Amino acid sequence: MARGKRRRQTKPSSAPDDDRPDVLEKADMWNERFSKYYKAQNIIPEEEWDKFMDRLREPLPTTFRVAGSREIAHSLNSTIETNYVSQLTGATFEGETVPPPAKIPWYPDGLAWQFNVSKKVLRKQPEFRKFHSFLVYETEVGNISRQEAVSMIPPLLLDVEPHHKVIDMCAAPGSKTAQLLEALHARDTATATSTPPGLLIANDSESKRAHLLIHQSARLPSPAFMVTNLDASIYPIMRLPNSTSTTRGKVKNQLLFDRILCDVPCSGDGTLRKNIGIWKKWQPMDGNGLHGLQIRILQRAMRMLEDDGRIVYSTCSLNPVENEAVIAAALNSNPEFELIDVYDRLQELVRRPGIATWKPTVDRNIDTSFATWADYVASLEGKQPAAKMAETHWPPANAEELGLPKCLRIYPHLQDTGGFFVAVLQKKGTSKASAGTSERKRPADEVADANPENDAKKAKFDGEGEDDATAADVTMLDSSEQTNADGDAAAQPAAPSKSNTTAQPRKVFDTGFRESPYTFLSPDDPAIKQCMEQLFLDPSFPSSNVLVRSPSGETVRSLYLTNDIVHAVVAANDYTRIRLLTCGTKAITRQEASKGIAAQFRILGEGLPVVLPYTRPDTILEADAAALKILLSVYYPLSSSFGEPFRSAVDARETGSHIVRFPASSEINLTHDLLVPLWKSNVSISMMIDKKAKSALSLRLFGEDITVAAREAAQKNRGARGNVPAAAEPAPEVTAEQAEVEPDGEEQTNADDDTIIDDTINDEHSKQNS
Numbered sequence: 005m006a007r008g009k010r011r012r013q014t015k016p017s018s019a020p021d022d023d024r025p026d027v028l029e030k031a032d033m034w035n036e037r038f039s040k041y042y043k044a045q046n047i048i049p050e051e052e053w054d055k056f057m058d059r060l061r062e063p064l065p066t067t068f069r070v071a072g073s074r075e076i077a078h079s080l081n082s083t084i085e086t087n088y089v090s091q092l093t094g095a096t097f098e099g100e101t102v103p104p105p106a107k108i109p110w111y112p113d114g115l116a117w118q119f120n121v122s123k124k125v126l127r128k129q130p131e132f133r134k135f136h137s138f139l140v141y142e143t144e145v146g147n148i149s150r151q152e153a154v155s156m157i158p159p160l161l162l163d164v165e166p167h168h169k170v171i172d173m174c175a176a177p178g179s180k181t182a183q184l185l186e187a188l189h190a191r192d193t194a195t196a197t198s199t200p201p202g203l204l205i206a207n208d209s210e211s212k213r214a215h216l217l218i219h220q221s222a223r224l225p226s227p228a229f230m231v232t233n234l235d236a237s238i239y240p241i242m243r244l245p246n247s248t249s250t251t252r253g254k255v256k257n258q259l260l261f262d263r264i265l266c267d268v269p270c271s272g273d274g275t276l277r278k279n280i281g282i283w284k285k286w287q288p289m290d291g292n293g294l295h296g297l298q299i300r301i302l303q304r305a306m307r308m309l310e311d312d313g314r315i316v317y318s319t320c321s322l323n324p325v326e327n328e329a330v331i332a333a334a335l336n337s338n339p340e341f342e343l344i345d346v347y348d349r350l351q352e353l354v355r356r357p358g359i360a361t362w363k364p365t366v367d368r369n370i371d372t373s374f375a376t377w378a379d380y381v382a383s384l385e386g387k388q389p390a391a392k393m394a395e396t397h398w399p400p401a402n403a404e405e406l407g408l409p410k411c412l413r414i415y416p417h418l419q420d421t422g423g424f425f426v427a428v429l430q431k432k433g434t435s436k437a438s439a440g441t442s443e444r445k446r447p448a449d450e451v452a453d454a455n456p457e458n459d460a461k462k463a464k465f466d467g468e469g470e471d472d473a474t475a476a477d478v479t480m481l482d483s484s485e486q487t488n489a490d491g492d493a494a495a496q497p498a499a500p501s502k503s504n505t506t507a508q509p510r511k512v513f514d515t516g517f518r519e520s521p522y523t524f525l526s527p528d529d530p531a532i533k534q535c536m537e538q539l540f541l542d543p544s545f546p547s548s549n550v551l552v553r554s555p556s557g558e559t560v561r562s563l564y565l566t567n568d569i570v571h572a573v574v575a576a577n578d579y580t581r582i583r584l585l586t587c588g589t590k591a592i593t594r595q596e597a598s599k600g601i602a603a604q605f606r607i608l609g610e611g612l613p614v615v616l617p618y619t620r621p622d623t624i625l626e627a628d629a630a631a632l633k634i635l636l637s638v639y640y641p642l643s644s645s646f647g648e649p650f651r652s653a654v655d656a657r658e659t660g661s662h663i664v665r666f667p668a669s670s671e672i673n674l675t676h677d678l679l680v681p682l683w684k685s686n687v688s689i690s691m692m693i694d695k696k697a698k699s700a701l702s703l704r705l706f707g708e709d710i711t712v713a714a715r716e717a718a719q720k721n722r723g724a725r726g727n728v729p730a731a732a733e734p735a736p737e738v739t740a741e742q743a744e745v746e747p748d749g750e751e752q753t754n755a756d757d758d759t760i761i762d763d764t765i766n767d768e769h770s771k772q773n774s
């Protein structure tokens with residue numbers, strides 16, 4: 005049976021290559037210090053210890069979440085249930101039954117799944133191989149998110165609503181960010197993106213990882229999204245313009261957040277089942293060393309929270325020093341906060357309560373003999389304590405009063421998951437999940453804190469006196485110390501103003517920051533007018549929220565759409581100070597002039613859901629399943645390849661960007677209308693979505709990949725295997741003129757190149773502390 009198949013075993017000398025990742029030397033899955041440390045913490049009952057350790061040595065099941073808008077998610081979920089689970093039920097491999105995917109019992113609406121098969125089964129068992137291709141392609145287009153089950157918990161407990169201002173303090177690579185973005189977009193339909201009134205800022209201090217967030221978010225384009233690249237422990241104050249401010253922070257017009265996720269960097273020992281290298285490397289001083297940063301990030305979040313807001317703190321570590329000790333220290337330094345009891349949430353999730361006693365080790369050999377910090381200091385007889393030890397590593401005297409059992413501890417042996425810790429915090433006296441901004445009077449201690457004399461003692465981040473982090477809370481970092489991607493400190497010119505833009509020139513704070521400026525176009529900018537005309541956009545198009553990424557806005561190439569609050573934040577803050585990597589969604593691009601066609605704007609594949617609500621409905625072309633099949637299987641079909649009435653409708657159009665609708669049809673398993681951008685050249689048309697999206701669509705609708713890319717890949721594979729190629733595939737009819745616009749995205753892939761089990765993008769802890 006499958007569990008036995010997945011158990012890691014000593015590697016037999018004849019093990020085939022494709023089994024290697026599942027096979028480990030037994031000695032690699034033992035760490036004396038780990039066992040000694042966690043036995044001392046008494047977090048696992050004695051009678052469960054062996055089960056706990058055994059489960060840690062087993063590979064983690066593959067888990068995924070059905071993502072995207074509610075409508076799309078539910079229809080894809082029923083495809084999984086009806087098409088795949090039924091086919092996979094009773095599947096066998098090498099004489100043994102392989103269990104089909106099963107729903108994760110506690111995930112809302114049954115939208116998360118898990119399955120437990122080896123790579124060998126995925127590659128060689130025909131039904132699983134097909135399911136695997138489906139998962140790879142749907143992941144590529146953002147309809148499925150491969151994510152560890154426990155990692156799905158924090159966003160669920162944050163209860164994000166479309167009007168919330170949300171920040172994900174340590175967001176990369178972004179699996180939780182994607183969940184938060186989906187919650188913000190809960191009102192999206194199957195075809196169109198809503199424009200939520202709220203905002204999500206995803207932040208990560210590591211530049212390369214922060215760029216991953218941009219890649220990830222392209223899967224769910226949002227006008228409400230921003231990415232910043234800052235140290236979360238000293239996250240600067242952001243302002244809102246006077247007219248937009250709905251908040252009453254200590255600093256005038258400060259942007260405060262309704263929801264904050266602190267999924268902090270941690271030792272990651274809860275991911276042992278996935279990151280097996282941790283068995284060798286684990287040592288307790290890593291957790292001791294991260295404890296201070298973890299506290300500072302949480303304290304910073306507390307200062308950025310709206311009165312009735314909510315913070316979720318999480319780690320994938322089992323170590324109380326990174327968990328309860330951090331919560332206790334943060335609560336004691338901010339007594340206006342409390343833990344929320346979430347025991348009534350996600351009821352089928354088996355969890356254990358947080359603990360109020362633990363024993364930090366003062367060295368790597370697991371010396372947990374000191375009951376208190378005072379005992380430890382006394383033992384030093386005047387010598388300096390070890391650098392990594394602080395009083396907050398120990399349980400505080402008031403640990404029992406802090407309600408630490410309200411935290412959630414997830415252990416691998418309880419429900420076949422990774423290990424995880426989650427705590428939910430709010431300000432005292434505020435309701436659990438209240439929505440909107442608060443009219444509650446600020447507590448007296450906060451009013452006292454707002455005293456300018458107190459502020460004078462506050463540490464400064466950017467020299468403007470904007471940061472309200474106390475010196476005790478933060479490690480100071482001069483902006484010049486913040487590294488940019490290139491480590492280069494070349495000066496960036498300030499964004500010059502231009503008559504037709506709304507951007508004002510501002511001081512450049514971080515001269516090492518090399519991103520291009522964000523310039524909002526004036527609503528009557530000629531480029532916007534031209535774009536609205538060419539793309540048949542309705543006057544309701546939010547032309548005041550269109551930005552370009554160029555110093556003065558004169559080279560209008562790609563147009564980004566934002567919502568009002570993102571516009572307000574960009575307008576009121578210097579983008580270099582907040583190290584803004586992206587904001588809004590890239591929706592439209594200018595197609596440079598080519599033979600016979602003047603430069604024109606076109607809608608990007610990923611931008612269509614955002615632009616669609618503003619497109620005049622009478623300008624959308626209608627087509628049928630036969631036309632879709634041609635558009636998927638040929639790169640640049642001639643209009644004469646299509647049947648009527650689509651053919652005449654296309655012929656009647658000008659060259660340029662158009663939108664086509666394929667109505668829902670049970671004939672091809674199309675549960676909702678499908679809308680895609682088209683490009684019409686002089687003689688042909690092409691569908692402007694990337695190759696992977698085409699393959700995903702083809703698999704979903706026709707049960708096979710009929711795309712040119714798949715045929716080419718199959719031919720290449722046959723060639724590589726030295727087989728005589730099958731009869732030549734019909735070559736698409738392409739001329740140089742037809743090929744003037746490439747469908748979005750250049751990547752060409754074969755489902756077999758990519759393994760859902762090995763999704764390194766989502767391997768959130770492998771590099772987090774690098």
Ligand SMILES: C[S@@+](CC[C@H](N)C(=O)[O-])C[C@H]1O[C@@H](n2cnc3c(N)ncnc32)[C@H](O)[C@@H]1O
Pocket residue numbers: 155173174175176177178179180181207208209210213234235236237267268269270297768769771772773
């Ligand atoms: C646990 S991972 C986050 C995983 C992410 N939330 C997800 O679900 O995909 C922690 C992240 O914190 C980032 N990080 C480390 N120190 C940081 C700091 N001082 N400020 C902000 N981010 C930090 C790391 O680069 C890493 O990406």
